[in-house]
Structures are given as structure tokens and as C-alpha cells.
Amino acid sequence: MRLGGRLAAAIEVLDDIDRRHRPAADALKDWGLSHRFAGAGDRAAIGNIVYDGLRRRRSAGWLLDDDTPRAVGFGALLLEWRETALSLNEALQGDKFAPPPLSPDELQTIAVRGAGTAPDAIRADCPDWCAPLLQRAFSDEWVGEGAALAARPPLDLRVNTLAANRPDVLAELAETGAVPSDLTDHGIRIAPIKDGGRHPNVQAEPAFRKGWFEVQDEGSQIAAELTGAEPNMQVLDYCAGAGGKALALSAAMENRGRIFAHDAEKTRLAPIFERIRRSESRNIEALSKATELTALQGRMDIVLVDAPCTGSGTWRRRPDAKWRLSQKQLDARIAEQAAILRAAKAYVKSGGYLVYVTCSVFEEENRDQIRAFLDREAGFAPVDHEELWASRFAGHADAARVDPHLGICLSPAKSGTDGFFFAKLRRAA
Structure with a gap:
């Protein structure tokens, strides 16, 4: 399949995503099932155009002064594939499966727009309603951080x-x-x-x-390391999901001590059993029932809350989620996080630690949550996060945004990782 056919297929998938408001992975899977003749290389290239288009949707639409799937598909190739308008039209010539080439009006628009500077929210490739959230999180660096969240990930x-x-x-x-x-x-x-x-x-x-x-993204690895799990500790991974951080903690603990991996959703926890077997982790016990946690109250050295969040820190891997996110969903996550923190604190022993992690870059889910929790819970106090970062990542002082009291922020532009937030609180002895 030539570039034109791949572009036409990507536009078809982008149109399916828009019309049915569905995840990109599902739309690509369905396209592949109905086009079994396409080889692995074609599928990969089509997927790249789709994901590049979703990451750079604002920039692509601005470049062609249009927000249709066609504009997003063409814009993806112009912005990420080192194509020019002329080289792209040349590549489409003679390809009966290609979409119509760029018209004279489109060529003129690209020439004018390409020579100018786009508005900040366009360069950040974020929804308009998210621009103030990014600006609050990153101050003067918000446009660059938004652009980094729209780049291809390692x-x-x-x-x-x-x-x-x-x-x-x-x-x-x-x-x-x-x-x-x-x-x-x-x-x-x-x-x-x-x-x-x-x-x-x-x-x-x-x-x-x-x-x-x-x-495992390096940001997630960093969060696991900052948790500070050591051999012979008792650790509760309260929102374990598929178990990525539990496995990292098991290795840090050298298979000594105990890790209780819990998730309220059994389906999220299901992959952990095969991962435990493959990794030779012997100190992880999966718990899916809330009643199984009762005996752990007040006994844990560390309770890790890898909280459900908007996932704004993972936009470069899941760019379609960026355009489906709403203020209502953000508000729901904020309420859910506060409730989980209130429940998880019961398992921290005297002198133990409550660790809060998100894969979000929004302050509302991060430092605001920690500030509100500390205002409610007089029995907890933050560790010195500057000292914690220096103790684990000496020589990388500029790789994270660190607030001594309210936590550590990682980001694609600053840390080269997904966007993560980490805070560690100690329960009074």
C-alpha cells in the first residue's frame, strides 16, 4: 500500500473516531478486521497517521484552516512525517486509492499559515478549556509542555x-x-x-x-522508586490496576516483606497474576475484595494510592482521550481521588507513609488534592520532597518540578517521561 492509500485509510479511521466518539485503538482494530489484506507495515503506518493526527489535531486543523478528518490526516503528514505540501501531492499522483490531492486553496492556506505563528492553545495542541489548566500547572512553560504532550513517545x-x-x-x-x-x-x-x-x-x-x-514508562518507575519500599516492609498498593508499580516495588524489596495489591475493579487486577508468575515475584498477594483489607488497617508501612485520574499526563500515548475529556469528568475524578485518600489513610500505621500518585499534570488532581488532604488530616505531614528527590536522583535537580511540601511533578518536556505527580505523607508516630 502506497502513502496515498495509507492516508485514505487513516482519514477513514479518523472519521469513524469522530462520528462514533470511540477510542482510536478500537477504530483501528475494526478497520484491520475489515481490511485483512493490509500487512503489518501498512497497519503500523496507518496507525501512526491516526495517532499523529490526534496528537496534533489543533495544529493540523489550524494549518489547513479546517477540522475535518481529511485536514487532520494531511496535517499529520505535514507536521510529523517531514512532508511538504508539494512532496505530498507528488506522492498522491497516480495512486487510485489516495484521497484527492491538496487543492490550490489548501496549498495557499498552508503556505500562509505555515509562515505565521499559531495561537498558544494551537501550539500546545490542547482543547481550549484545558489551556488554563496547563497554564496553571506549568506557568510560562505551558505551551512547550502542551507541545511535548503532543509528541511521539518513546x-x-x-x-x-x-x-x-x-x-x-x-x-x-x-x-x-x-x-x-x-x-x-x-x-x-x-x-x-x-x-x-x-x-x-x-x-x-x-x-x-x-x-x-x-x-513501564520511566515516570512510573521513578514514582515507584520514590515510594521508598524496602525489604521486609508491609506495603498496600491500594489502586494496583494491572500491577506495574507492585512489580517494581517487589523488585525493590528483593522479594522480602509483603505487598498487598488491591483494586476495586477485578478486571483491572486480572493481568497481575500472569505478570507475577513471569517476574518470579513471591511477595505479592492480590486482593480484589474490600473485606480482605480489614485485617490490614493500621498495619502498613506504606500505602500507595496510584489514583484514578484524567490521564492528562499520558496524552502522547492516548491522544484520543484528550479530546473526549470534559470538565464533568475532571470533577468526577477529583471527587473520587479525595474519597480514595480518605479510605486509604486507615491502613497506614503510626509512623508509616501514605503515597499519592497520578498520571495527570493538572494541579486540581495533584497539589490541590494534597493541600486539601493535609487541611483535613492533622495526623499527616509531608516529607521534604526536595530532600527526597535529591536522595534518589542526585545530579538531576532540574529534571522535575519539586515543591518541598506538596510534591514532585514529572513531565515530557522537563523529565522526558509521561506526566506524573508524586507526594509522600508521613503519619505521626
Whole structure:
């Protein structure tokens, strides 16, 4: 399939996403099922155009002065694939499966718009209602942070130190272009893909099947490390999901002590059992029933709350979610987070720690939540987050935004990770 056919397919998928208000992954899967002739390379390229278009939707629409799937698809190629308007039209010539080439009016618009400077919210590639949220979170750097959240992400891995070490895993993955991560001692990074390429299927690697590594964004790895879990501790991962952080904590604890992995939704917790088996983690116990937590009250050295959130920090990986998000959904997440913190504090022992993490960049879900919790709960106090960051990531003082009292913020532009927030509170002895 030539570029024109791939572009036409991407426009078709983008139209399906818009009309049916559905996730991009579902729309791409359905397209693939109805076009079984398409090879893996075609599917990857079509997916790249779709995701590039969703990441850069505002910029693409502004460039062509239109917000249709056609404009978004063409704009994705112009903004991310190193195509020019003329080279793109040349590539479409003679391709019977291609969409109509750029018209004279479209070419003129691209020439004029491309020579100018777009408004801030366009350059940040965010919905208008989210612009004040980003501005509050990042101040004068908000446009750059929004743009970073609209870039292609790397593929990050975490070495499972219960089964392997980083040099051995790097040797196993040498053909993938994997390199050591910048911040974490056990992280590995594969650079963002270019144009129509695709990341290697690392989960098909023998090293993955042997449990040598897990796929995990470096920001999530950093949050797990800052948690401070040590051998022989008692830890409750209160919103464990598929168990990524529980597995990282298990390795940090050297399989000693106990980790109770709980999630209110059994379906979210389901993948953890296979991951535990593969990683050789022996100190994780999965708990799906609230009644199973009763005996843990007041006994935990650390309670980790990886709270449900808007996911605004993961927009570069899930850009379609950016356009489906609403103020109503944000308000619901804020209320849910406050309720979870109120419930989770009961499991922290005297002198223990409550750790709060989100994959959001919005202050309303992050420092505002910590400030409100501390106002309500006189028995908790924040650790010195500047000291905590320096103790774990010495030499990387500028890689995070650190508030001594209210937490640590990671972001694509600042840390090279997804957007994460971390706060650690100590219960009075």
C-alpha cells in the first residue's frame, strides 16, 4: 500500500473516531478486521497517521484552516512525517486509492499559515478549556509542555532485578536500539518511532517471556522508586490496576516483606497474576475484595494510592482521550481521588507513609488534592520532597518540578517521561 492509500485509510479511521466518539485503538482494530489484506507495515503506518493526527489535531486543523478528518490526516503528514505540501501531492499522483490531492486553496492556506505563528492553545495542541489548566500547572512553560504532550513517545522498559540486570537485558535487545534510561538505574529506553515505522514487539522477545523486563514508562518507575519500599516492609498498593508499580516495588524489596495489591475493579487486577508468575515475584498477594483489607488497617508501612485520574499526563500515548475529556469528568475524578485518600489513610500505621500518585499534570488532581488532604488530616505531614528527590536522583535537580511540601511533578518536556505527580505523607508516630 502506497502513502496515498495509507492516508485514505487513516482519514477513514479518523472519521469513524469522530462520528462514533470511540477510542482510536478500537477504530483501528475494526478497520484491520475489515481490511485483512493490509500487512503489518501498512497497519503500523496507518496507525501512526491516526495517532499523529490526534496528537496534533489543533495544529493540523489550524494549518489547513479546517477540522475535518481529511485536514487532520494531511496535517499529520505535514507536521510529523517531514512532508511538504508539494512532496505530498507528488506522492498522491497516480495512486487510485489516495484521497484527492491538496487543492490550490489548501496549498495557499498552508503556505500562509505555515509562515505565521499559531495561537498558544494551537501550539500546545490542547482543547481550549484545558489551556488554563496547563497554564496553571506549568506557568510560562505551558505551551512547550502542551507541545511535548503532543509528541511521539518513546518505549520504556524496566529491568526486573529479581531475574536479570540491565547490561544483560541491553545485550538481549541490542537490535532494537535500546539504551539506558536517563534517570533510573534499571530503566531502558527505545527512542520514538519515525514516520511510518513501529516499535519492536518487545513482548515477543525471549527475555520478556523469561521475566527479565516489563514495559513501564520511566515516570512510573521513578514514582515507584520514590515510594521508598524496602525489604521486609508491609506495603498496600491500594489502586494496583494491572500491577506495574507492585512489580517494581517487589523488585525493590528483593522479594522480602509483603505487598498487598488491591483494586476495586477485578478486571483491572486480572493481568497481575500472569505478570507475577513471569517476574518470579513471591511477595505479592492480590486482593480484589474490600473485606480482605480489614485485617490490614493500621498495619502498613506504606500505602500507595496510584489514583484514578484524567490521564492528562499520558496524552502522547492516548491522544484520543484528550479530546473526549470534559470538565464533568475532571470533577468526577477529583471527587473520587479525595474519597480514595480518605479510605486509604486507615491502613497506614503510626509512623508509616501514605503515597499519592497520578498520571495527570493538572494541579486540581495533584497539589490541590494534597493541600486539601493535609487541611483535613492533622495526623499527616509531608516529607521534604526536595530532600527526597535529591536522595534518589542526585545530579538531576532540574529534571522535575519539586515543591518541598506538596510534591514532585514529572513531565515530557522537563523529565522526558509521561506526566506524573508524586507526594509522600508521613503519619505521626
